[in-house]
Amino acid sequence: MTRKTSIKDIAARAGVSLTTVSIVLNGRAREMKISDAMAEKITSLAKKMNYRPNQFAKGLRTGKTNTIGLIVDDISNYFFGHLAKFVEEEADVLGYTVMFCSSENNEGKSRNILNMLVDKQMDGYIIAPTTSMLPELERLVREKKPAVLIDRYYPQLDTSYVTIDNTKGSLDAVNYLAKKGHTKIALVTNETDQVQMVQRISGYADGLQRNKLPFDKTLVKKIKFGLSDEKLVKDIRQFLTAKEGEIDAIFFTSNNLGIAGLEALHMIGKKIPDDISVLCFDDNDLFRLGTPGITVVSQPIKTIAKKAVELLVRQISQVQSETEHVVLLTSMIERESVNQPVSK
Secondary structure (H helix, E strand, O other): OOOOOOHHHHHHHHOOOHHHHHHHHOOOOOOOOOOHHHHHHHHHHHHHOOOOOOHHHHHHHHOOOOEEEEEEOOOOOHHHHHHHHHHHHHHHHOOOEEEEEEOOOOHHHHHHHHHHHHHOOOOEEEEOOOOOOHHHHHHHHHOOOOEEEEOOOOOOOOOEEEEEOHHHHHHHHHHHHHHOOOOOEEEEEEOOOOHHHHHHHHHHHHHHHHOOOOOOHHHEEEEOOOOOHHHHHHHHHHHHHHOOOOOOEEEEOOHHHHHHHHHHHHHOOOOOOOOOEEEEEOOOHHHHHOOOOOEEEEOOHHHHHHHHHHHHHHHHOOOOOOOOEEEEOOEEEOOOOOOOOOOO
């Protein structure tokens, strides 16, 4: 018997990722800015290799579509892009296709996307929820739809989730900086009540207290979600300029803030780590490959994806009926962006 062609086979032949093939075959190539040439190549290969998903037709007969809906903030972000890739790989091994949607942390868009996926009758959902998505998630719970939240969750909602210990991650970051001798540690974070960011801010405050350092609210810069890259850099640059001489280290609570922060520091002529030490929550290729390399609190992205898919498939298969909460630990990756502060 001839083995059925999978998207993994198509990806290998095309020399692209599973994510790229999935996006093209789901008709979202232009939306996700995949070139027409690449989309045509993948589509042609799928036809040539006799790829036949037909999951929805199967669903009409069996009540199961073998598809999972995945909603993340921004597929171009290092964390969510890699998370989506690993979710797809894990799902493919278990015979599921993943439909990706990016909410861009837009409240209206995120709710519309979730409603759309529910209408398409996915077998289950893996969701990084925005702050206003609670009514839609409550609907999933009421209707007993298999769902797993990732990266953040609603404490009041009885759903399974996979996240990391954000509080300890930030605490470890401040402890690391304090151990290096830093006493004026600034925080750049997002202005939000999303639980993961609230926890990271809490870990920062706890770290200062444990190291007997004062909490100075003027050294905490909160930035609204959704700003353009240019505005984001400008806000951080203005903050750093206003705090000239008051900061010897800076902690960014996400990689997109960290990238903008590096640009802002470059624009005002600050050298890392000679003038200021830098540490970031979340890794990024720029942090690893740039000079100097940036020390980070790293999330176990592949494990998050694997656990989320495992929990969801257990729900879909009705092996797991009770909600389950998985909290994973971060790790510190030391690079060259932190050193002992220079006395002046």
